[in-house]
Each structure stands twice: as structure tokens, then as C-alpha cells.
Amino acid sequence: xxxxxxxxxxxxxxxxxxxxxxxxxxxxxxxxxxxxxxxxxxxxxxxxxxxxxxxxxxxxxxxxxxxxxxxxxxxxxxxxxxxxxxxxxxxxxxxxxxxxxxxxxxxxxxxxxxxxxxxxxxxxxxxxxxxxxxxxxxxxxxxxxxxxxxxxxxxxxxxxxxxxxxxxxxxxxxxxxxxxxxxxxxxxxxxxxxxxxxxxxxxxxxxxxxxxxxxxxxxxxxxxxxxxxxxxxxxxxxxxxxxxxxxxxxxxxxxxxxxxxxxxxxxxxxxxxxxxxxxxxxxxxxxxxxxxxxxxxxxxxxxxxxxxxxxxxxxxxxxxxxxxxxxxxxxxxxxxxxxxxxxxxxxxxxxxxxxxxxxxxxxxxxxxxxxxxxxxxxxxxxxxxx
Amino acid sequence: xxxxxxxxxxxxxxxxxxxxxxxxxxxxxxxxxxxxxxxxxxxxxxxxxxxxxxxxxxxxxxxxxxxxxxxxxxxxxxxxxxxxxxxxxxxxxxxxxxxxxxxxxxxxxxxxxxxxxxxxxxxxxxxxxxxxxxxxxxxxxxxxxxxxxxxxxxxxxxxxxxxxxxxxxxxxxxxxxxxxxxxxxxxxxxxxxxxxxxxxxxxxxxxxxxxxxxxxxxxxxxxxxxxxxxxxxxxxxxxxxxxxxxxxxxxxxxxxxxxxxxxxxxxxxxxxxxxxxxxxxxxxxxxxxxxxxxx
Numbered sequence: 001x002x003x004x005x006x007x008x009x010x011x012x013x014x015x016x017x018x019x020x021x022x023x024x025x026x027x028x029x030x031x032x033x034x035x036x037x038x039x040x041x042x043x044x045x046x047x048x049x050x051x052x053x054x055x056x057x058x059x060x061x062x063x064x065x066x067x068x069x070x071x072x073x074x075x076x077x078x079x080x081x082x083x084x085x086x087x088x089x090x091x092x093x094x095x096x097x098x099x100x101x102x103x104x105x106x107x108x109x110x111x112x113x114x115x116x117x118x119x120x121x122x123x124x125x126x127x128x129x130x131x132x133x134x135x136x137x138x139x140x141x142x143x144x145x146x147x148x149x150x151x152x153x154x155x156x157x158x159x160x161x162x163x164x165x166x167x168x169x170x171x172x173x174x175x176x177x178x179x180x181x182x183x184x185x186x187x188x189x190x191x192x193x194x195x196x197x198x199x200x201x202x203x204x205x206x207x208x209x210x211x212x213x214x215x216x217x218x219x220x221x222x223x224x225x226x227x228x229x230x231x232x233x234x235x236x237x238x239x240x241x242x243x244x245x246x247x248x249x250x251x252x253x254x255x256x257x258x259x260x261x262x263x264x265x266x267x268x269x270x271x272x273x274x275x276x277x278x279x280x281x282x283x284x285x286x287x288x289x290x291x292x293x294x295x296x297x298x299x300x301x302x303x304x305x306x307x308x309x310x311x312x313x314x315x316x317x318x319x320x321x322x323x324x325x326x327x328x329x330x331x332x333x334x335x336x337x338x339x340x341x342x343x344x345x346x347x348x349x350x351x352x353x354x355x356x357x358x359x360x361x362x363x364x365x366x367x368x369x370x371x372x373x374x375x376x377x378x379x380x381x382x383x384x385x386x
Numbered sequence: 387x388x389x390x391x392x393x394x395x396x397x398x399x400x401x402x403x404x405x406x407x408x409x410x411x412x413x414x415x416x417x418x419x420x421x422x423x424x425x426x427x428x429x430x431x432x433x434x435x436x437x438x439x440x441x442x443x444x445x446x447x448x449x450x451x452x453x454x455x456x457x458x459x460x461x462x463x464x465x466x467x468x469x470x471x472x473x474x475x476x477x478x479x480x481x482x483x484x485x486x487x488x489x490x491x492x493x494x495x496x497x498x499x500x501x502x503x504x505x506x507x508x509x510x511x512x513x514x515x516x517x518x519x520x521x522x523x524x525x526x527x528x529x530x531x532x533x534x535x536x537x538x539x540x541x542x543x544x545x546x547x548x549x550x551x552x553x554x555x556x557x558x559x560x561x562x563x564x565x566x567x568x569x570x571x572x573x574x575x576x577x578x579x580x581x582x583x584x585x586x587x588x589x590x591x592x593x594x595x596x597x598x599x600x601x602x603x604x605x606x607x608x609x610x611x612x613x614x615x616x617x618x619x620x621x622x623x624x625x626x627x628x629x630x631x632x633x634x635x636x637x638x639x640x641x642x643x644x645x646x647x648x649x650x651x652x653x654x655x656x657x658x659x660x661x662x663x664x665x666x667x668x669x670x671x672x673x674x675x676x677x678x679x680x681x
Contacts, residue, residue: 212400216390
């Protein structure tokens with residue numbers, strides 16, 4: 001008798017154990033999306049909010065029932081801000097995890113490294129970096145899209161504002177990193193189109209502690225405005241130096257300026273600094289009729305509630321790219337070809353965090369200078385300006 | 387034209403004072419142990435970030451924050467020496483220098499974990515507008531940094547020349563075995579040198595953060611520039627680091643001003659190489675002493 005009970009208990013426990021293994025398989029197969037972000041390393045200021053945004057969105061979608069009943073699984077790989085590592089991550093995602101699409105990488109260099117791989121693997125990729133070369137020439141970038149605004153759109157937004165205010169001679173300061181190099185090129189390329197002459201072209205390193213010399217030169221040569229193109233503490237140092245020198249000419253910052261942290265750090269020196277920013281950072285200043293406002297509000301407040309930090313423009317890029325792929329998945333199912341076609345042809349007048357997207361076979365980014373608002377710092381807050 | 391020149395000069399002084407303070411930290415440990423402590427930059431970062439933590443996060447009074455910051459940096463130096471330098475069986479200098487590199491990486495990791503990747507700053511020591519001298523402006527904080535550098539030089543001079551511990555530390559640097567034979571506790575001197583150099587580094591960090599902001603990964607850049615300053619002035623010479631620091635700062639600024647800002651790091655390094663070709667012991671170093679050096 002005792003033996004029978006023991007036997008029964010034994011088989012029962014095996015049955016329970018086995019069924020617990022089988023149970024998840026009865027649910028729908030998850031849709032796998034790969035993500036390659038610079039979570040650590042030099043570009044971690046991009047990768048960190050991007051990773052967080054992707055996790056946030058994944059959890060929200062799965063809580064709401066997934067994609068057509070399938071759970072969404074975003075597999076995030078850290079590229080350590082390194083091209084080689086980005087390539088390895090992408091190969092792992094494509095070969096081992098069999099992902100349907102890849103979002104990221106965070107930087108232009110890493111994105112360029114992945115272009116040939118994704119073209120061979122015939123898998124769509126939506127990059128979160130700004131470089132124009134990622135999606136151009138478009139006939140060689142069949143599978144590649146991007147959601148970050150072009151560098152030259154930033155330059156155009158800056159120059160258009162200057163032209164309107166009668167500025168024709170500018171001095172530029174750029175940081176000696178890939179970000180600054182790309183900005184410097186964009187500024188030089190776009191200046192003639194707006195009748196603007198670059199009279200001083202100065203550089204500084206990412207860890208430099210004083211830019212007074214560069215600013216003094218810009219002033220001495222007779223520039224009517226200064227443009228600073230950088231990310232990180234350099235932009236705060238430039239702002240403080242500009243304020244201390246009482247230069248009497250306006251300071252324009254690039255789109256890298258879009259963090260409240262910068263205003264906090266620069267204090268009263270930041271007053272009057274002008275920059276072209278994506279609407280994400282100024283959503284509460286937009287009119288209620290603006291198409292992006294409601295989604296920006298939801299995204300930023302959800303993000304801040306969970307991560308106790310602001311998502312910034314960069315977090316928004318991950319949100320846009322993942323949202324596009326999820327929408328395509330919902331409409332056309334897990335077919336790489338159809339997902340690609342959907343993004344190319346059906347993302348029209350599509351409000352995202354970066355702007356209103358208009359993808360087309362000729363343009364795999366779909367944003368122009370209208371994606372930016374000109375923003376001035378006023379009373380330690382952002383204010384829209386014309 | 388003079389105004390512009392003055393402005394370049396002041397900018398160079400601002401940057402140079404930072405290099406000088408870091409360079410001095412190198413000398414303290416070098417003088418007692420012949421080790422080049424490549425975690426010196428991290429001591430500066432610890433100073434800046436801990437100061438922010440005590441004064442801006444815990445809202446402690448200014449003076450209290452400074453004292454606590456210097457003490458905690460001293461503790462970091464103490465732990466570093468006790469946990470990584472002392473237990474080494476071998477006394478190979480190259481090995482010890484490699485240990486300091488790994489300590490710098492570990493410290494950077496801890497700082498990133500505790501403070502995140504954002505830059506930090508806090509208000510300058512004295513309120514008010516920058517000073518205007520002949521049309522050029524200089525931030526008040528720069529004067530503080532220069533003043534503090536001067537104070538550190540004087541205190542270190544007195545320490546090395548007037549106190550018995552200071553003299554004992556110098557003896558250790560010249561010949562460890564001989565120092566041991568005359569009854570100097572060498573291992574204690576090494577420990578004191580690490581604590582002292584961490585404290586000097588932290589003082590530098592406290593003073594420069596309002597000018598340049600502080601991030602968890604500022605250490606390596608500070609270490610490289612400070613090391614150049616120390617080498618240029620003559621490794622082991624307290625005043626040498628100051629002269630080296632200010633020369634490099636002013637050279638960088640003049641290059642950026644009169645040539646091009648993209649060239650400033652290169653020109654400063656070329657000048658450094660020239661100095662070393664012509665006078666290998668550095669500006670203040672004596673060549674006789676340089677020949678006795680292990681490094």
C-alpha cells in the first residue's frame with residue numbers, strides 16, 4: 001500500500017514537473033526583435049536611454065496582450081560603442097536568435113558597419129543614429145532605415161533661424177569626436193545655401209575644461225553669432241565661458257543641448273541660448289493641436305515614472321524605431337520582406353517622437369528641418385521661439 | 387590685440403592650474419616609492435564627485451564638506467595601498483604601475499555605478515562676476531585654483547623639508563634598503579604617500595569642478611595631462627609640476643589662439659618631447675639625479 005502511494009506520488013510529481021515545462025509552449029511563439037545599443041562605452045549617453053525606452057515599450061505592449069496575441073521579445077545587445085562589437089552582436093541576433101528586425105545601433109559608425117550585414121541577411125534595420133550615409137544612397141540601402149533627424153537638417157534649422165534674424169557671419173565650435181565631425185561637415189555643406197559665411201572654425205576636445213580661447217578668437221574675427229556643436233559637459237563649459245566673456249553675440253547650440261541637465265549645470269549662463277530641438281523635450285510647450293503632443297506626453301511621463309530620468313531625444317529614437325516595427329508586425333505579420341515594404345510605403349504622416357515621418361522609396365528617414373522647434377532658454381526653462 | 391593676448395593667457399592659466407595640481411599628486415607618490423600612480427586622475431574625480439555629494443546632495447556646510455571629501459579621498463588612497471600595493475610579493479616597479487592602472491579602472495567602475503554617467507558641478511567658492519583685467523576676463527574660481535595650488539606647494543615644501551616624516555619619505559625614495567637600515571618604517575612611508583597624494587588629488591578635484599564640471603571618466607585625461615606636467619617640470623620636483631602644468635596650459639591656449647584649436651594637444655606634446663630631448667631631466671630636474679632614477 002505504502003509503495004503504491006509512493007509510486008503514485010512519484011509519477012504525479014513527474015507529471016506536474018513535465019507539464020510545467022510544456023505549459024509555456026502552448027502560448028503563441030514570441031516575435032523576436034533585436035536591438036544593438038551602445039549601453040556602455042563612449043556613446044553610453046545614447047545607448048542607456050535607448051535601452052530603457054525599448055524595455056519600457058516591450059513591457060507595455062506585452063501587458064496589453066502582445067502583438068496579435070504573440071508576446072514581443074526585444075533582445076538587447078550591448079555594442080560597447082564599438083563597431084566590431086556591433087557587428088558581432090548583429091550576427092548573434094540574426095543567426096542564433098533569428099530576429100525579424102533590428103533596431104539601432106546608436107552611433108553612425110556602428111550603423112555603417114551593419115549596413116552590409118543586414119543587406120546580406122535581408123533583414124530590416126532601423127538605425128537610431130544621425131549620419132546621412134546610413135540611408136543614402138538609398139538604392140544600396142534597401143533594408144536600412146533611420147529615425148534620427150539628419151545632421152544637415154539641424155544645420156538647416158540653425159541657418160534658417162539666423163537668416164531670419166539678419167545674421168550672415170558665424171563662428172563655429174565643434175567637438176573633436178564623430179558627433180562634432182559630422183556636425184562640422186553639415187554646417188560647412190549647408191552654409192552657402194543660406195548665404196552664411198563661416199568666419200571661424202574652432203575645435204575642442206571632449207574633456208577640455210576651458211573654451212575661452214576659441215570664443216575670444218570668434219569674437220575678435222567679427223562673427224555675428226556662435227554655433228557650438230557637441231554633446232556632454234563641453235556644451236556647458238562653452239555656455240559658461242560665453243556668458244563670462246559677455247560676448248554680445250547670440251550662442252546657438254546643436255540638438256545635443258536638449259537636456260534639462262544642461263540648463264541646471266550652466267545656471268544663469270544658459271539664459272538666451274538658442275537651439276533646434278526635437279519636440280520631445282518641449283512637448284508641454286506645444287499647442288494641443290500638434291499631432292505629436294499626446295504621444296510625447298505619454299512616453300515622457302511613463303519613462304520618467306519608471307526610470308526617474310528624462311528619456312531625451314535619444315530615448316525617443318528607440319521608441320520610434322520599435323513602434324514602427326511593431327506596427328508593421330501587426331499589419332503584415334512576421335515576414336521580413338513585408339515588414340520592410342510596409343515601413344517604406346505606409347509610414348506616411350506618421351507622428352513619432354522625432355517628428356512627423358514620411359518614409360518613401362527615395363527617403364528612408366522621412367524627416368526634414370521641420371522636425372525641429374527653435375527653442376530658447378528662458379527663466380531656466382525651454383521656451384519656443386520663431 | 388593685447389586684450390586678446392591676455393585672454394589667451396588667462397585661459398591657459400585656468401587650464402594649466404588644473405594640470406599643475408594633478409602633476410603634484412604624481413610627484414608625492416613618486417618621491418616616496420618611485421611608482422608612477424596612474425590612478426592619480428581618479429583621485430581628482432573622487433574629490434570632485436564626493437564634494438558634490440557632501441555639499442549638494444547632503445547639503446552639509448562648505449567647510450565640513452571639504453574636510454569630509456579630503457578625508458574620504460585619503461581613505462581611498464589608504465585602501466588602495468593596503469589592498470593592492472602592500473600585498474604584492476614582488477617589488478617590481480613595472481608590476482606596481484600596472485596595478486595602479488587596474489585600480490584606476492576599478493575606481494572608475496565604482497564611480498560610474500555610484501554617480502552615473504552625468505557630469506556634476508556645484509557653485510564656485512566665491513560669488514560674483516569674473517574679474518576684468520585690461521579688457522580680458524578671468525573667472526574668480528581660477529584665482530582660487532591658483533591660490534590653492536600655491537598653498538599646496540608651500541605645505542608640501544614644509545612637510546618634506548621640515549618634518550621628520552617628510553625627510554624619511556624622501557630617504558625612502560633615494561634608497562629603500564638604506565632607509566630601512568637607518569630604522570625608517572618604509573611600508574608606513576609608502577602608505578602615507580598614497581594617502582597624501584590622494585588628498586592632494588582630491589583638493590584639486592574640489593577646486594576645478596566648478597570650472598570644468600566632473601564626470602566619472604575624467605580621470606585618464608587628467609592623469610595624462612598631469613603626468614606630462616610632472617615630466618616636463620622634472621619628475622619628483624614639486625615646483626617642477628607647477629611650472630610644467632602652467633607651461634602646457636599656456637602653450638595649448640596660445641596654439642589654439644594663434645594657430646588653430648585643432649592643433650593644441652599636438653603642439654603641447656611636441657614641445658614636451660623637445661624639452662625631454664634637450665633636457666631629459668625636465669626643466670627643474672638635475673641630470674645627476676635623473677641618472678639615479680629607476681624610472
